[in-house]
Amino acid sequence: MSKRIVISLASVLIGCFMLSSCAGPFIRAGKERTAKDPETTSESSKAVTSKIDKIDIPEEGCPVEFPDGEVYDYVMDLKFDPDEQTVGGHVTFTFFNDSEDPWNELCMRDYPSLFDDMNVYVLKVKDGGGITRIENITDSRTGGLEYERDPDDKSVIWIKLGKPLEAGEHMTLTYDFLTLIPTNPDRFGAAGGIYNVTNFYPILAEYVNGSWSHERYFNTGECFYSELSDYHVTIEAPEGSVFASTGEEISSVTEGGRETVKFEAPFVRDFVFSVSEFFEKKTEDIEGVKVNVFYSKDKPAQQDMTDVTDKCFDVAGTSLKAFGEAFGRYPYGELDIVLSPLKAGGMEYPNLVIITNEVCHEYISVFEPYDQLENCLCHEIGHQWFMGIVGSNSGAEPWLDESVTSYTELVYYEYLGGKVFDDHVAGYRRMDRDLTEVDRDKEREEGILEENISPYLDVPYSDFPTDLYYTAYIYDTGKAFCYQLEEACGREEFHGVLRAYVHRYAFKNATTKDFLEVLYGCVGQDNGELNRLVATMLKTRI
Ligand SMILES: [Zn+2]
Structure with a gap:
């Protein structure tokens, strides 16, 4: 899921602030945790206490293979x-x-x-x-x-x-x-x-x-x-219903004002669909993937949607290329993008992402060329790797899902390069943000008690005192943490780590411990900056 895209101009300013750097208020302290948790501050390398076996890094752009075993x-x-x-x-x-x-x-x-x-x-x-x-x-x-x-x-x-x-x-x-x-x-x-x-x-x-x-x-x-499961789904609906779904539509039969549509969805964690008699559908073949964009032909009324759908295909294409190179190629035959009513900016499901159709209204005329649509869509497509391919318990360890996926936004912009990357990476680099800095003023303003705040990213949703805190910490600070891991490792090396993580845990469920074993198995245990970052932001020890 991505954060809320807000329509009004005043709110957009807040939204942009949330989507960019907003460093201080939610940053946890390395120094302050010394008294509470001395084991993490005495020596940065305490993040790793055992010898980790070396892991070979798969080649850039490698395929992601479906499992052989029964599901x-x-x-x-x-x-x-x-x-x-x-x-x-x-x-x-x-x-x-x-x-x-x-x-x-x-x-x-x-x-x-x-x-x-x-x-x-x-x-x-x-x-x-x-x-x-x-x-x-x-x-x-x-x-x-x-x-x-x-x-x-x-x-x-x-x-x-x-x-x-x-x-x-x-x-x-x-x-x-x-x-x-x-x-x-x-x-x-x-x-x-x-x-x-x-x-x-x-x-x-x-x-x-x-x-x-x-x-x-x-x-x-x-x-x-x-x-992970195989799904074989038949849906009967009124004639004229247009479906977007997990997997692929394999047949549709219309009879007596009813239509019966069959879907096959192998190797997915869930099956979902969006349906409307108002849907228009555009399709492009991108990187061997059939990308479909669904939008309502009546809402917004009579608006030419060509720019919006073109942008969706552009972003989908760049995402499939950038993420395919960095993490391993998208293994499914189809990806559906649904422009639909949604309170959040977007939501991810296997083979299908929903993006709020508010981006199709007046909003786009203020913020061409669709920055928010681009940011939101690449995020939801990033989830196809970190939720879809590699599963995790997103209630218990939300950072593995949302922080890592928020970082994929930067992988997307890295792929584009130039000024667009510089604009988007600002606020996430070590030179722009020290993850050990403390600023508790905002928390005091919100009445959040210090003892109720975990300094770590790898804690359950229920440990966060408010939704605002959870959102800022998991999406934004977590994104900065992942980018700083990239800085500590080097871009190619960190992409290799994530590729090895995807390769090892494709179609399984992973934990923070699994992530760290891959990280250290790939880059070794002697990188002091990496060790310091991990020990500061994660409580999991391996
Ligand atoms: Zn998300």
Whole structure:
């Protein structure tokens, strides 16, 4: 997800400030942590206490290979009803216990039910949200099963198994569901005849280190965490519905005013779609990837969208080239860019990014040549590597997702070079920002208690005292941290580190420890500036 793009001119100034350097207020202290955490300040090299095996760096522009092994498999037969604002149907989910523990119960996530009471999570939802109906849950081995909602979090579904699923054992779970789509101009919701249908079906949670991971949903940034799967999805919808989706549309049949569309989406962590009868679609082949741009033909009314769609293709092309060289080539056949109502600037999903269609309105005439669109779109495409290809628990370690992806914006501008790069890198370099400086005035103004503030990036979302603090720290300071890692290592070397990280953890889930082992395995353990940066900003020790 990217930060909010704000439309009014006055707000844009604030937005630009947030998007550029804004150093001091949110920077944590190296010196001040001495008393609280002496182990990190006595010697910078304490970030690494064990010998790390050397890692070979893959060649620039190397392919990212799909895995050979078995993955989870969802077959979904769905019906989308725009009049009722519902989506639902039958799911056949085949999977296996990929842990070493027997599973006596399953944990599923049902995020749409949170929209039953969105006062907690979203500022404004007009109507349409509600509790997801889940029925006919069946275990292929034992028959019908019941479920319970977690009393502390209605998005958490517990299914007690009739008999344990042993390590390595397979089963097929079938269930029916009906989800209500709220009227909400956001990543899950309907607005202006466009439906963003994301995180909409009950999905298996991740089982990690002996327990099911079910971090709380939050609306700022990304918080989804699921296993790599193949998706085979059929959606019935009214004739004239135009779909953007994860994966690729493989067939569409129209009969009796209804259309039935089939999608195949291999090796992804989730399946989402956006749909509208108003969508226009433009397609270009870029770097062997079919890039589609979807936009509403009626909103904005009669506006010539050519400049906007041209810019989208330009940014997609540069992103696929820059990130493909730096991190390994985009492995999928298709990438969809959806211009749609969205409160944030953008949101990433496998093979699909949503960019707020506010960038198509009067906003662009003030800020040609679409700086915000460019910044936001390259960020969301960066997530295709750091969320899509390399997964992580973005609720527990959001920096691995959003800080690293915010840094990909600078990789994009590095690729373009010249003044545009100089403009965008200002404020992130060591010469412009000392990550050990302290300025607590802003925090005092906001009434944030010092003892409630972690000095480190690798902490859960729940450790941040406010959303503003989380956003500034994870997106902006985290971006500066990653850029300063690049400065400490050298650009080619740090790109190589990220390429090795992608190569090693492609289609798996990585942790901060995994990241550090790749970093030091690639560049060695003797770089004092690198060690100081890591010890200052990360609490993970290897
Ligand atoms: Zn993001």
